[in-house]
Amino acid sequence: MTEALAWATQRIDAASDSPRQDAEILLAHQLGLSRGQLFTRLRETLRLSDAEAFEELVARRVNQQPVAYLTGEKGFWTLTLKVSPAVLVPRPETELLVEWGLEILGEQKSRIADLGTGSGAIALALASERPEAEVIATDASPAALAVARANAADLGLERVQFRQGHWSEPLQGEVFDLIVSNPPYIRAGDEHLPALRHEPLSALTDGADGLQCLREIVATAPALLRPGGWLLLEHGYDQGEAVRGLLRQAGMADIATRRDLGGQERATGARQP
Incomplete structure (x- = not known):
């Protein structure tokens, strides 16, 4: 061997x-x-x-097929998740959202929404750490939701709710303590896209400047947050300033950005006043 x-x-x-x-x-x-x-x-x-x-x-x-697609699974947080070409392969950088979200929530009972859940990685990681939380995850793709539901069943986390729809559309009229999302943020024509060709394009890029989905989420999420609730977003290494600007325009408070292990700005969050 x-x-x-x-x-x-x-x-x-x-x-x-x-x-x-x-x-x-x-x-x-x-x-x-x-x-x-x-x-x-x-x-x-x-x-x-x-x-x-x-x-x-x-x-x-x-x-250049991802190892996770070849083995059918990928480790994320403390979980082992099924993955397929229907979903983005979970990245270690995205664990930053989980860590930050857990800090915000503390041990209090809470309602959490994960927008564009894909394999269910973020929603399931948060649910595994906060058994009392009500966790709802959305995705526009039925194939992605099938993978997420299978992961929830395998992990004994069937209490996580999965709803089909575009970003926050399936959540209208509800209120949350925390909204998290890792939306497509790679700009069209980015030099890194060819190497990612085996992953679903719609989960990687908005086909424009990489900020379209982030703009939409920032525009709609505040109405779903209780006062004091938080919105946490993953974004590209060079998009921190732009995302902070979007959150300021939305009237949110305590805007902050965290860096990944490579020192790049990777996640930005803000509190609903």
């Missing part, structure tokens, strides 16, 4: 920032092992059927 991993790492190198890790995850997946178990069996010889299947997985990774 050592030789197979070395070969795969070399093949994947041009398509990934973490070729060795990708190779290990894919081989472990093919063999039905954890990465830890894989390391204890590296001196063993691969069966021909496993070697051929592993080669196919590597070829798909070289074609």
Whole structure:
């Protein structure tokens, strides 16, 4: 197996920032092992059927298909989530919204909305940490909601409600303590989009300047927040100033931006006065 991993790492190198890790995850997946178990069996010889299947997985990774789509799952927060090409692969940067949201909520009973939930990552992470919270997640895509509901069932979080609709449309007339969203924010023509071609385009870009969805959410969310409620948004590394401006125009207070582990502005939030 050592030789197979070395070969795969070399093949994947041009398509990934973490070729060795990708190779290990894919081989472990093919063999039905954890990465830890894989390391204890590296001196063993691969069966021909496993070697051929592993080669196919590597070829798909070289074609820039996300590892999570190849294995069908992705770790997020403390959860393991099912993923498919119907949903965006959850990113570690998005955990910033979960961490910030938990700080705001404290231990009080609360109502939370996740707009554009995709795989359900944010909603399910918050629900797992706050059992008393009422969590409602929306998405315009029936296929994405099917993935999110499956994740909720697998995790024993069926109490999370999923509603089909555009951003906050399914929530009209309701009031929340916290609204979170990781909307499409990559601008059309961005140089990074080709490398993300296997993920749903509608979850990545608004087809315009990358701020269209953020504008819409900021315009509609304040009416759904109780006084003192918070809106937290993920955005692009260069969009912090623009999002702060949108929140100021909406009359929100205590506007703040947090940086991701790479030091980039990644999430901005504000309180409803």
